[in-house]
Amino acid sequence: MKRIGDLKILVVEDDALNRDLICTLLKGFGDITEAKSLDEASALIGSLRFDLAFVDLDLNGKPDGFKIAKLTKEKSIYTVILSAQKDQSSIKKAFEFSDCDNYLFKPANISMVKEVMGHFDSQNAFLKTNKVIRSKFTTSSPKLTDTLEVVKSIYSAQSPIYIFGETGTGKQVLAELIHELNFGDMKKFYHLNCSAISDSIIESELFGHMKGAFTGADSRKEGLFEKANGGTLFLDEIGTMSPLMQNKIITAIESKKFKPVGSTQEIESHFRLIAATSSNLSDEVQAGKFRQDLFFRINGVHLILPSLKDRKEDLELLIEKISQEHLSQRALYLNKDVLKILKAYDWPGNVRELKNLINSWLDRGISKPEIKEIPTHIINNENIFSKTKYRFITKKQIQQIKEMGLKEFVRELELEAIETLYKENRKKLKPTARALKVHTDKVYWYLDKNSGEQYELIQ
């Protein structure tokens, strides 16, 4: 983010003495470029980049300031109108006609300029924050928006953050966002996924070790606790950590002091801890699998990332963003039927799963996917990650039962089964009944009642 002192400022004022005054007052806030007329200002705005513009409304007897303010606003330059007019109607007119950000009475003094610069600084920070957030999260969902609003208010605080969200909801993206908003870049962001790695590796990664601490420790290794000093340490899937490791890290998190393996010397490190889990950590605490005191230490600010099934309103926005980010830059068109299926699906793998699907289409050069290009489990709304498997029916069918009632569903199912086997058996009733293990009368009754066709009893 550009700081006050490094700003590029344009001053447009025809009166030499007023121009000299405003430029003197702005000295120290950044590089100042002066213009005396509409033509000069237009040329400068077209060729150089400015962060702020101070524009006199009346230039050489003409209200050209409005035209200049329009140009500066088009380029998203924070625009301050300079005017000697102090009455409300003039101020209102200036804001309405120029869409300016601020209004400064002439002749200005240093406290007035400082006030304007303070407003610029806060608005600039606000806009930059929103821009960084938008680059990471695409949403119109109230749930996710609420979470991001909390992020805006806490990103620069020191308290630890706990992120809870299903797999693929963007826990790491959120952790990176918080760090970037706080530090302005991704230096000093360290990440460890604690799932599926052994205690010894976690210990070595976090604490580091001294040379000769154990067989194979040929040199000193700096751990993430040490590296993250002055930055952020993101521990993903902290809930999978063993009780032994939980015991080991609690002191380092609490006191910000730790000893590398094989060292007797304590090292102090001040890092911002962000922890995340895809399972509910308070349940793990209740089950005695996660230390309650560690939970309290990491749960400073609790952020929840909603699942994609809880923010279906974002689906089209996300598809657009994913396809725009794809290397092929290929346009993607989803027809109504395809979109309907995607909207009905629960997306257990969340945004990551959606991204994989869209990218797989684009990778294969598919710009207008048809239903046949959608994986079956998505069409049937089956959770491929679910441990509970239905033996006979799909999740989509469960939904249908809820909608039409069990009786009607069974009737439709029977009819479909009978018709299918009837066709397979070349429209012969007896072989159909044999295949269905029912009496021929039942097959005949069903077909006669439901399709209105006349059937002859073919043996």
Place this chain on the structure above:
Amino acid sequence: MNSSNNLEHELINNVESIFMALDAIEIKLESKDITGALKTLELIKEKKPCAIETINKVKSKLEKIER
């Protein structure tokens, strides 16, 4: 800039800005910008005839009101 027929604004533009320019001179002198301070003084000098003209206009208008 001096498009306004309003004498009050002319006063602000011509007279008050001269006084405010003293602030500019003070700031420049604090940062040892002698050349800048001299430039501002020159600008005040250039402004002075306009200011006197405006003062005279305001004065005659006020005298009319008084009579």
